[in-house]
Amino acid sequence: MAQAIRNAKVPPNSVNLEEARQRVFEFFRSACRSLPTVMEVYNLYDVATISQLRSTIAAEIRKNDHITNPKVIDLLLFKGLEELKNVVNHSKQRHHIVGQYVVGRRGLEQQELAAKEQGISNFLKNFYNSNYS
Amino acid sequence: MGLGLLASKAMRPTASRLLNFQNPNNLLLRTIVSKPELRKPEPAAAQPEAPLVDLSPRTPVGGARVHFSNPEDAIEVFVDGFPVKIPKGFSVLQACEVAGVDIPRFCYHSRLSIAGNCRMCLVEVEKSPKPVASCAMPALPGMKIKTDTPVAKKAREGVMEFLLMNHPLDCPICDQGGECDLQDQSMAFGSDRGRFTDMKRSVVDKNLGPLVKTVMTRCIQCTRCVRFASEVAGVQDLGMLGRGSGEEIGTYVEKLMTSELSGNVIDICPVGALTSKPFAFKARNWELKGTETIDVTDAVGSNIRIDSRGPEVLRIVPRLNEDINEEWISDKTRFCYDGLKRQRLNDPMIRGPDGRFKPVNWGDALAVVAEAAHQVKPEEIVGISGKLSDAESMIVLKDFLNRMGSNNVWGEGISENTNADLRSGYIMNTSIAGLEKADAFLLVGTQPRVEAAMVNARIRKTVTSNHAKVGYVGPATDFNYDHQHLGTGPQTLVEIAEGRHPFSKIISNAKHPVIIVGAGIFERKDQDAIFAAIETIAKQGNVVRSDWNGLNVLLLHAAQAAALDLGLVPQSEKSLESAKFVYLMGADDTNIDKIPKDAFVVYQGHHGDKSVYRADVILPAAAFSEKEGTYENTEGCTQQTWPAVPTVGDSRDDWKIIRALSEVAGVRLPYDTIGGVRSRLRNVAPNLAQMDEREPAALPSSLRPTFTQKVDPTPFGVAVENFYMTDAITRASKIMAQCSAMLLKK
Ligand code: SF4
Numbered sequence: 001m002a003q004a005i006r007n008a009k010v011p012p013n014s015v016n017l018e019e020a021r022q023r024v025f026e027f028f029r030s031a032c033r034s035l036p037t038v039m040e041v042y043n044l045y046d047v048a049t050i051s052q053l054r055s056t057i058a059a060e061i062r063k064n065d066h067i068t069n070p071k072v073i074d075l076l077l078f079k080g081l082e083e084l085k086n087v088v089n090h091s092k093q094r095h096h097i098v099g100q101y102v103v104g105r106r107g108l109e110q111q112e113l114a115a116k117e118q119g120i121s122n123f124l125k126n127f128y129n130s131n132y133s
Numbered sequence: 134m135g136l137g138l139l140a141s142k143a144m145r146p147t148a149s150r151l152l153n154f155q156n157p158n159n160l161l162l163r164t165i166v167s168k169p170e171l172r173k174p175e176p177a178a179a180q181p182e183a184p185l186v187d188l189s190p191r192t193p194v195g196g197a198r199v200h201f202s203n204p205e206d207a208i209e210v211f212v213d214g215f216p217v218k219i220p221k222g223f224s225v226l227q228a229c230e231v232a233g234v235d236i237p238r239f240c241y242h243s244r245l246s247i248a249g250n251c252r253m254c255l256v257e258v259e260k261s262p263k264p265v266a267s268c269a270m271p272a273l274p275g276m277k278i279k280t281d282t283p284v285a286k287k288a289r290e291g292v293m294e295f296l297l298m299n300h301p302l303d304c305p306i307c308d309q310g311g312e313c314d315l316q317d318q319s320m321a322f323g324s325d326r327g328r329f330t331d332m333k334r335s336v337v338d339k340n341l342g343p344l345v346k347t348v349m350t351r352c353i354q355c356t357r358c359v360r361f362a363s364e365v366a367g368v369q370d371l372g373m374l375g376r377g378s379g380e381e382i383g384t385y386v387e388k389l390m391t392s393e394l395s396g397n398v399i400d401i402c403p404v405g406a407l408t409s410k411p412f413a414f415k416a417r418n419w420e421l422k423g424t425e426t427i428d429v430t431d432a433v434g435s436n437i438r439i440d441s442r443g444p445e446v447l448r449i450v451p452r453l454n455e456d457i458n459e460e461w462i463s464d465k466t467r468f469c470y471d472g473l474k475r476q477r478l479n480d481p482m483i484r485g486p487d488g489r490f491k492p493v494n495w496g497d498a499l500a501v502v503a504e505a506a507h508q509v510k511p512e513e514i515v516g517i518s519g520k521l522s523d524a525e526s527m528i529v530l531k532d533f534l535n536r537m538g539s540n541n542v543w544g545e546g547i548s549e550n551t552n553a554d555l556r557s558g559y560i561m562n563t564s565i566a567g568l569e570k571a572d573a574f575l576l577v578g579t580q581p582r583v584e585a586a587m588v589n590a591r592i593r594k595t596v597t598s599n600h601a602k603v604g605y606v607g608p609a610t611d612f613n614y615d616h617q618h619l620g621t622g623p624q625t626l627v628e629i630a631e632g633r634h635p636f637s638k639i640i641s642n643a644k645h646p647v648i649i650v651g652a653g654i655f656e657r658k659d660q661d662a663i664f665a666a667i668e669t670i671a672k673q674g675n676v677v678r679s680d681w682n683g684l685n686v687l688l689l690h691a692a693q694a695a696a697l698d699l700g701l702v703p704q705s706e707k708s709l710e711s712a713k714f715v716y717l718m719g720a721d722d723t724n725i726d727k728i729p730k731d732a733f734v735v736y737q738g739h740h741g742d743k744s745v746y747r748a749d750v751i752l753p754a755a756a757f758s759e760k761e762g763t764y765e766n767t768e769g770c771t772q773q774t775w776p777a778v779p780t781v782g783d784s785r786d787d788w789k790i791i792r793a794l795s796e797v798a799g800v801r802l803p804y805d806t807i808g809g810v811r812s813r814l815r816n817v818a819p820n821l822a823q824m825d826e827r828e829p830a831a832l833p834s835s836l837r838p839t840f841t842q843k844v845d846p847t848p849f850g851v852a853v854e855n856f857y858m859t860d861a862i863t864r865a866s867k868i869m870a871q872c873s874a875m876l877l878k879k
């Protein structure tokens with residue numbers, strides 16, 4: 001699988017939104033298929049699981065779910081593919097992966113949490129934070 | 134303190150003089166004394182010198198205070214020319230202490246009898262031909278004591294040399310290193326060279342059980358441990374075998390030391406012969422941070438110091454408090470600390486549909502609990518606080534449940550008809566120190582030796598010093614002092630109350646009679662009748678009068694007195710059986726089978742103990758070593774714990790958890806800081822705000838129904854089955870498990 005990604009070519013532009021959509025799914029699948037290799041290459045077993053990484057990828061894709069212009073989608077796909085290539089080719093190092101997709105992901109969660117914390121007292125905010133604030 | 138000072142005093146002129154050997158004899162004589170003037174010391178001349186010394190009042194050693202019970206008995210002695218007034222009967226050593234001079238010592242201990250066998254405390258007394266052992270010599274009027282003369286110094290050097298003759302050079306591998314009397318005093322008073330070239334003697338180590346490690350070669354035969362065991366602990370386990378250089382401390386036969394106070398020999402042993410087994414080779418004492426706090430494993434509230442390094446509690450040692458624990462603590466207090474590291478809850482957890490716990494974050498856990506609490510009727514909400522809960526968390530729990538509309542909140546060990554209205558009805562009115570005055574004891578359904586070892590030590594002290602009579606009603610049990618076993622059940626009480634029992638005479642003849650009732654009786658259905666009988670006995674024996682209140686209740690756990698002060702008493706027996714939402718705040722000794730199957734159970738606590746098996750949500754809390762909490766002991770003295778180490782994992786202080794939960798549940802409690810909770814406490818129970826003070830209860834007016842109900846003839850039960858394992862912390866402790874396996878008589 002990894003070999004296929006390494007040799008992936010930039011496809012021609014998508015003609016319509018439907019095609020772009022299909023390409024996104026393709027991209028997601030190939031990314032998912034490369035995850036076992038990624039786990040192996042970067043030795044992520046003790047910090048993340050495949051399913052966590054998968055949902056990280058899905059979340060990254062969903063971040064752009066409001067985009068309807070196929071050209072923009074093509075560009076984002078291109079960038080995604082580039083990133084995926086870099087990852088699979090081991091052009092990155094472990095801490096990049098951990099920082100961006102494992103811990104960075106938690107940061108995202110915390111942002112969501114912060115949104116939930118609107119309208120609660122300072123006491124409760126500190127309480128959630130730690131015992132000593 | 135004094136030792137460092139003395140050391141510098143002793144050393145100052147030495148160094149330079151030793152270096153230049155002006156006298157060729159110095160080389161030939163191979164002398165041991167460190168200073169030329171010590172080689173042929175002359176007794177200090179008895180000239181009636183005008184005191185050249187500074188006569189301004191000095192501070193007594195360790196803040197020693199003298200109390201003159203009878204002003205005529207005061208005598209005056211001179212310590213290094215400085216006059217001091219002391220009561221008759223003081224020893225020379227005590228007189229020196231009052232004068233602010235610290236005399237080196239090994240065998241003397243102010244709470245033990247005087248042995249006078251180490252000879253380290255020699256001082257010169259004018260007109261006496263030889264130096265005298267100051268600990269054993271009574272001070273006489275006009276005595277002129279010299280503590281700083283060449284004779285005294287040479288005597289100390291000599292003693293030191295003899296002691297070190299057979300003491301191994303173990304200091305680098307000795308656990309006592311750094312807090313060793315022998316080390317300190319040989320630095321201060323010893324010679325800087327030895328003449329000893331032979332082999333040192335060695336002694337076989339003894340096995341004293343899982344708590345005390347022995348390295349008997351290090352023993353200097355001061356016999357403090359022997360005296361402690363027989364005088365304070367009341368067990369004749371330790372003794373001295375052999376004579377002369379064959380002298381050994383041992384247990385005569387292969388036997389373990391089975392006292393509940395055995396750990397104290399570690400503190401009193403001046404050298405490293407008796408050290409703590411669990412602490413062996415764990416740390417050096419100068420690496421440790423000491424936190425002065427109190428103990429919560431029983432209702433005595435012994436004052437302790439928690440020694441920690443980083444996040445780990447490494448040992449617990451006693452702190453002096455004359456009113457509560459003197460300077461001893463029980464083995465459970467001292468060695469339970471390894472339980473603080475095991476079985477800890479560190480994340481909030483929710484039980485999933487598969488019955489396994491899943492760690493979640495605080496927000497989710499509290500949301501689940503709040504949701505569940507809102508789905509049941511207010512009457513179906515029940516809260517129980519545990520044995521180790523502090524007063525703050527109990528009042529917050531009560532406030533929270535009240536705001537949820539429920540009043541079903543109580544503390545463990547308190548049952549429906551427990552009297553919480555009259556404070557005198559549940560605390561130790563005589564006070565622990567006050568027990569020393571007593572001359573007759575009636576113990577009702579209580580085994581003080583296992584329920585409150587420090588109170589038992591006081592009773593023992595009283596029995597040995599006043600020859601107080603002890604009568605005991607309850608199941609057969611162990612006592613370490615003379616007692617009469619009067620009976621096993623409440624009928625005996627009735628007999629005493631009706632004057633049909635010989636012991637009624639003893640009570641009514643006693644000047645200071647004391648009745649101690651065990652809190653185990655709170656669990657009985659007929660407790661009103663029993664208390665009525667006891668009050669009758671008290672009335673007939675004149676136990677409660679304006680100058681003496683001898684009617685006591687001995688509580689069982691640290692939270693009980695405060696819980697009763699705050700009125701955490703169950704409204705009805707049945708409320709637990711019909712509960713749908715149960716909040717267990719550290720309650721591990723509640724019968725969890727009584728909780729209905731469909732109830733939602735929240736467990737807030739620090740250990741994965743019994744109740745966790747039934748819990749649906751776990752909220753991790755801080756243990757007593759990690760939080761600031763108010764506790765009231767059995768005599769009504771309010772004290773506070775201080776955090777020694779940080780909390781484990783993601784746990785929080787108890788009161789904060791409930792405060793946060795109240796907000797998530799939409800019934801926000803009006804305090805945000807511990808200060809806020811304390812001012813709420815002050816409103817409910819003002820005595821809980823008076824730190825370190827014993828608030829005596831007002832004299833009771835008899836409000837109980839007198840002798841109306843029939844007592845239930847079932848004998849009294851045993852409240853504490855296993856001394857070593859009574860609560861979540863001690864049950865998690867490996868050392869306590871070893872103790873119960875090896876030391877409890879089966
Ligand atoms: S073991 Fe310690 S306390 Fe006991 S006699 Fe020896 S030195 Fe003294």
Ligand code: FES
Binds near residue numbers: 250251252267268
């Ligand atoms: S302290 Fe006086 S002889 Fe030991």
